[in-house]
Amino acid sequence: MSFYLTDAEWEAIKLSLQVAGLAITIALPPAVLLGYVLARWKFPGHTLVNALVHLPIVLPPVVTGYVLLVLFGRQGVLGAFFADVFGIVFAFRWTGAALAAGVMAFPLIIRPVKLSFELSDGQLEEASHSLGTSRLRTFLLITLPLALPGILSGAILGFAKAMGEFGATITFVSNIPGETRTLSLALYTEMQSLSGEAGTIRLTVIAIVVSICALVFSEIISRRLSRKLGGRHD
């Protein structure tokens, strides 16, 4: 058995990184804003929005993939809109894989983000306002930096989740080599083929390494930042 990756496997890994990178880039800003809103604001429909955000965790991934297909497929309302207005096509493209990965990773990103906004209860923001600083600047100078550990660990967990996403991706954008065949999909394909055992093992090892790295990295970052901030109620 060869320890070296084939070109197709390299391609799948690169594609996964690309897909996960785009997914996080798209998902992080709305996750931070929504996390802040859910943590700090009370409004009617709060529970409903909170439930919707977490839906991809409990919903069968196939269902999420199918809903994406209906909405963002070539005939879908949103799919047609993005194609006409921005020239962005999701169906059967790697961008679609990124969309699916972003949607599936969203709840994982938002959880630690929301938690870190909940930890500080707005008292430091009050102090900032009383020193003459506007709401927006206070958010950028006080609220956001203090939530950074949560935001980073959310981003890393979300990235790992996006790299390994399977069900929604294969349902929405299928399994096209070089376009939508990410790590998990390549692994699945090798498992299906008679000669794919070595490839399966290689990709499995890589998936495990990536996941462990993500978890350790996320832990280190949040611990280091927490130490630097030295408790948020000072």
Next chain:
Amino acid sequence: MIDVDISSRLGDFSLSAKFTVNSGITAIFGRSGAGKSSLIRMIAGLSAPDRGRIALGERVVFDRAASINVPVQQRGVGMVFQDARLFPHMSVERNLLYSQWAAGRQSAVGLGEIAELLGIAHLLKRRPHGLSGGEKQRVAIGRALLSNPQILVLDEPLASLDASRKAEILPYLLKLKNEFGIPMLYVSHSLGEIEQLADTLVLLDAGTVVAHGPIAQMLSNLELPQLASGPDAGSLLFAKLDHYDAQWQITEFGLEGQILQLPGMLGEVGQDARIRIKAKDVALARKAPDEASIRNVLSVVIEGITETSGPYAEVDCRVGEQHLRARLTRHSVHELQLTAGQKVFALIKSVALDQ
């Protein structure tokens, strides 16, 4: 001048405050839950009352009827919170200068001057989480001062500190008052702190301003049981340190042309001092005693006698322009035939210096 006339409902609690105070330090005093914090949050613009008007100096910052509500950022109220609320991700220096780099405020006083005054110059490069409670609170005071406020509002700044830390901060607050002359609202439920600092007192009880006025007058007002009853009730007298006798180690204070002596060296000559005398430590005599161990004998005039239902009577005496309270038994009042207008001598057993 701070002019407040507001009322507000907060859940099942209602707040109603009407008072006018001049500059200097104004203490807002009341028990926990009396509405002190709610009141100053409205003055600072952190929340808005249902009705009324608030003016700081000439400037109306809130007027419900005229739809004026100057936002907290523009009120020019420097807040010092009980828990300091320093920004943990910035150095002490960045915290102190926050209003300047984050909000573009200009300050008449410089960082160096403030750091020197508050004794925090050696902390500038540190982060807040390594500081003691007293140091944090001094940084918070400096940060508020450097935002160039028109008034400074301190919300129980000493409440979360232990006794020795409190003693560490009080002198700085006095220095602030003397050197800057910035009007201060000082919220506290500790009468001890207020006696040492305040010029004016606003008494808050169950959400209502019950009374307000000069501190000494408020403390001896028998109609305010929150302040003037209890075993430690008494009078606050303003005196000047006249002389220190090194041989006997006695400090002499001038009080309305008379002399009070206290053991020990208690400051520098010429310094103003607040002297607190408990009513139960004052005895009255019709003639000046000779050959007695009590050194402090003041010539006073009885202004009034209030007999309570118990065995005691509170005798209000005048020393020049100031008031001294004596708590005697009704029996002694009767035997000595004390009446208003009489000239008597107050014998003071022990005197505490509040400074």
